[in-house]
Each structure stands twice: as C-alpha cells, then as structure tokens.
Amino acid sequence: MKAILFNLHDVMQFITIYQCVLFALFLWLFRSKRRGNVLLALFLFAQAAIPLDNLIMYGTAFRQWAIDFSPNIFYLFGHAYWLEAPLLLLYVRAMIYRDYRIKRSDWLLFLPFVAYVLFEVVNYYRLDYAAKVVILQGYDTFAPPKLTLSVGFLRELFRIVCGILALIELLRYQKRIKDEFADIEKIDLTWLKILVLGFLAVRMDSMFVSTTLISSFAPSLGIDLDFWGLAADYAAMLLVSALIFFSMGHSQVFAGFSQPETKEAEKPEEKPIISPEQISQLETYMKEKKPYLNCLLNLENLSKQLQMSRGNLSQLINRHYQQNFFDFINTYRIDECKRLLSDPANKNQTMLEIMENAGFNSKASFNTFFKKKVGMTPTEFREKLNQTAS
Known part of the structure; x- marks a missing residue:
C-alpha cells in the first residue's frame, strides 16, 4: 500500500484520538466509578470522536477512502460536538459538588444532540446509498450549503453557552x-x-470560523480559515494532554461541598431566623469544645x-458575625496561637508546633492570617512578649 492517506495535521488528529481513548478506558x-470519573x-x-469526524470530513485523501x-460513517462522529460540551459542564459540577446527582433539568442539555440526530436522519441517513455518494462527491468543504452552515453556527453557539x-459554576465555587472551609491552601x-x-477558547475559535463562512467575508478579508481551524485542533490536543496530566495528580484536590437545597435555590430571599439561643450555642461550643483545633x-x-443545618450555620456566621466561615474559624485559631505564645510553658515550642496545636496546617495561611489580624x-x-516579660 503506497498511497499516502495522512499528512502531519492528520497525525496530530490521531494523537488526540489515541490520548482520549486510552485515558478514557x-x-x-x-x-473508581465516581460520577466525576465516569x-x-x-x-x-466524545473528544476522540471529533478529530475522527475532522479526518473523515476534511482529510484530503482520507475523505475519499471514507466514501469508498x-x-x-459521514456525519456519524460529528454528533460528538453536541455531547462534549454538556459532558464537560456536568464533569465540572461533579468535581465541585461532592453529592452531585444528575437532575432532570440537566438532561435538557442533551436535547440539542437529539435534535441533531433527527436532523441528520431526515436530511442524510434516510437517503439511499447512491444519493449519499452524490452528495459527498459534490460537497465543497470551503463552500458548504447554507443549511449546514446554520446548523454549524448553532452548534458552536451551544458549545460556547x-x-x-x-x-460560572467555577466562579460560584470560588466564591463559596x-x-x-477553614483551610483553603490545598484547594487548587x-x-x-x-x-x-481553554475549551471555551477553542469553541470561540470554531465560532469565528463558522461565522466567517456564513458571512462569506473570508476571501475579501484574506482570512485563512485553514489556519484557524487547525489552531483549534492543535489547541484541543494540548488541552487533552494537560487534562490527562493534571487530572491524574489532582483528581482528589477538591474537597467539594454539597449542592444548595432546591428550596434555597428557588427562594433565596427567605433567610433563616437567627435566634439568641443559636448564637449562644455556637459560642459556648467554640469555647468549650474548641472544634477549630481540628485542621480538617x-x-x-x-x-x-452542633446539630444545626448547614444553611442556618452559614447564615448565622455570615449575618451575625459579618464573617465567612474561613475568617470565623481562623480568628479562633489566631486567638489560640496568641494564648499558646503567651504561655511560658510553651517558650521552647517552635512556631510550627504552635501553629499545628492551634489547628493550622499551612504555614503560609498561618503567617498571612496572623499578620492580618494581629498586625505583626x-x-x-513572640519577641514583643519576651521583651515585655524581661
């Protein structure tokens, strides 16, 4: 077999397919069959199917081989475009929320995929073999039909959304x-x-190509659509490589928190009533049990x-003390550090031991927060205490 089916760009597509399939398997x-891993x-x-679709649709020699x-198999792997975007969104949610469950509303994300399947069945797959070959032989990759361009534009718009x-989910997580958590040092x-x-940028690139094709501005503006298309392909390959590298080492990095309760999401204006009894219960517990000494x-x-709902406790700390949980707990830890440093019995303890005995497990967080609260x-x-004592 002497025919050359692949060029360098095609090889890049195969590398992407290989990486995706191997790591997915x-x-x-x-x-473990954690929802995030699945x-x-x-x-x-889905990512593996996209470069395969590119090879079939746009590979110079590979396209003719595929027709024969x-x-x-044409358009078959293109369905993956409608799947990878919602799957990445659900993966992010599964990483953020420890108790994440796919809700009925989440399945709406797959309606565009279903609609595209029906579109292809009606417009292509129901045709006989000869009609399909005629369509494929007459297909101009640089001037596709307007209907195809419109569907492609909607696809890229959906992926960007x-x-x-x-x-937005990540920003919400960062805000919460x-x-x-009282220790955020290891949450990366x-x-x-x-x-x-990265994948949003790739989709924006694809949207640029799609919009340019629809508007037919490419020739007059001298836009090289081949370059922009290949840029997205190479960027996707690098992103998949980065995904494999980082997910192997950071898959457990998110401690995660529970999803907001439905009624809280529906009625955010209804805030729990804070009673003096709850305030007294919290302050007494913090003073007597010292739960902040647990670094986790x-x-x-x-x-x-405290046998209190998470929402009530959060509201109590936020509204009554005007602090988030991180500041609230670490303020107690700083007070404990000051007490330990002031005790002559601890004069031989290292600062690291003082830090750990107060509940901190990060030296950077300890130093930063201590200086913020104490001013030094x-x-x-410690040196000031020693000078006062002498």
Whole structure:
C-alpha cells in the first residue's frame, strides 16, 4: 500500500484520538466509578470522536477512502460536538459538588444532540446509498450549503453557552470556598480553570470560523480559515494532554461541598431566623469544645457537631458575625496561637508546633492570617512578649 492517506495535521488528529481513548478506558476500567470519573471518560470519548469526524470530513485523501468504505460513517462522529460540551459542564459540577446527582433539568442539555440526530436522519441517513455518494462527491468543504452552515453556527453557539455555564459554576465555587472551609491552601482550581477556559477558547475559535463562512467575508478579508481551524485542533490536543496530566495528580484536590437545597435555590430571599439561643450555642461550643483545633474542620462538620443545618450555620456566621466561615474559624485559631505564645510553658515550642496545636496546617495561611489580624508576624509577636516579660 503506497498511497499516502495522512499528512502531519492528520497525525496530530490521531494523537488526540489515541490520548482520549486510552485515558478514557483507563478511567472506565481502573479508576473508581465516581460520577466525576465516569463523566470525564464520556467527555474524552466524545473528544476522540471529533478529530475522527475532522479526518473523515476534511482529510484530503482520507475523505475519499471514507466514501469508498461507507458513506454512512459521514456525519456519524460529528454528533460528538453536541455531547462534549454538556459532558464537560456536568464533569465540572461533579468535581465541585461532592453529592452531585444528575437532575432532570440537566438532561435538557442533551436535547440539542437529539435534535441533531433527527436532523441528520431526515436530511442524510434516510437517503439511499447512491444519493449519499452524490452528495459527498459534490460537497465543497470551503463552500458548504447554507443549511449546514446554520446548523454549524448553532452548534458552536451551544458549545460556547455550555462553556460559559461551566465557568460560572467555577466562579460560584470560588466564591463559596471561604464560606465552607477553614483551610483553603490545598484547594487548587487552576487546572480546572485552564481546562474550562481553554475549551471555551477553542469553541470561540470554531465560532469565528463558522461565522466567517456564513458571512462569506473570508476571501475579501484574506482570512485563512485553514489556519484557524487547525489552531483549534492543535489547541484541543494540548488541552487533552494537560487534562490527562493534571487530572491524574489532582483528581482528589477538591474537597467539594454539597449542592444548595432546591428550596434555597428557588427562594433565596427567605433567610433563616437567627435566634439568641443559636448564637449562644455556637459560642459556648467554640469555647468549650474548641472544634477549630481540628485542621480538617469545615462547615458541614461543624453543623453536624452542633446539630444545626448547614444553611442556618452559614447564615448565622455570615449575618451575625459579618464573617465567612474561613475568617470565623481562623480568628479562633489566631486567638489560640496568641494564648499558646503567651504561655511560658510553651517558650521552647517552635512556631510550627504552635501553629499545628492551634489547628493550622499551612504555614503560609498561618503567617498571612496572623499578620492580618494581629498586625505583626507570629515571630514579632513572640519577641514583643519576651521583651515585655524581661
């Protein structure tokens, strides 16, 4: 076989397919069946189908081979475009919310996929073999039919909307972190932000190409659509590589929190009533039991210890003390540090030991928060105490 079917760009597409399928199978077969892992595997399978669709539709020599093989494989893998975007959105939600369950409303994200399947059945798959070959032989990849362009535009618009929704979920998570956790040092959103923003940029690139084709401005403006199309393909390959690298090392990085209760989401204006008894209960518990000494303490842990709902406790801290959970707990820890540093019995303890005994497990957070609350570093505070004592 001497015919050359692939060029360098085609090889890049195969690398993307190989990476996606291999890592998806690894997640499916060898990782726990956590909802996040399953959704990530499905997303990767969808991502693998996209470059395969590109090869079939636009590969110079591969396209003709595909026509000879079977015209029925055309448009088949293009369905993945309508799946990868909602799957990435659901994956982000599964990473953020520990108790995430796919709701009935989430299935609406797959209605465009169903609509596209029906569209292709009516407009292509119901045709006989000869009619399909005629369509494919006469298809101009640089001047596709207006209906095809319109569907492509709607597809890219849908993918961008899903990307924006995923970004909104991340921003909401970032906003709520300090309301749920007292230690945020190890909560790293960077790689997931890169993933979401990266694929959003790829979709924006595809939208630019789609819009340019519809408007027919490319020739007059000298826009190289081949370049922009390939840029999106190479960017997708790099993003998949980054996804594999970072997800292997950071898949457990998110402690996650529970999804807001439905009625809270529907009626955000209804705030729980804060009673003096609840305030007294919280302050007494913090003073006597000192739960803040546990470096793993979070809002849900504390609410269970107090036998109070998570929402009520959060509202109590936010509204009565005008603080988020992070500031509230670490203020107690700073007071404990000051008490330990002031005790002569602890004069030989290192600052690291003082920090750990007060409930901190991050030196950076300890130093930063101590200086913010006290106005000096822990070391300066200790030196000032020693000068006063002498």
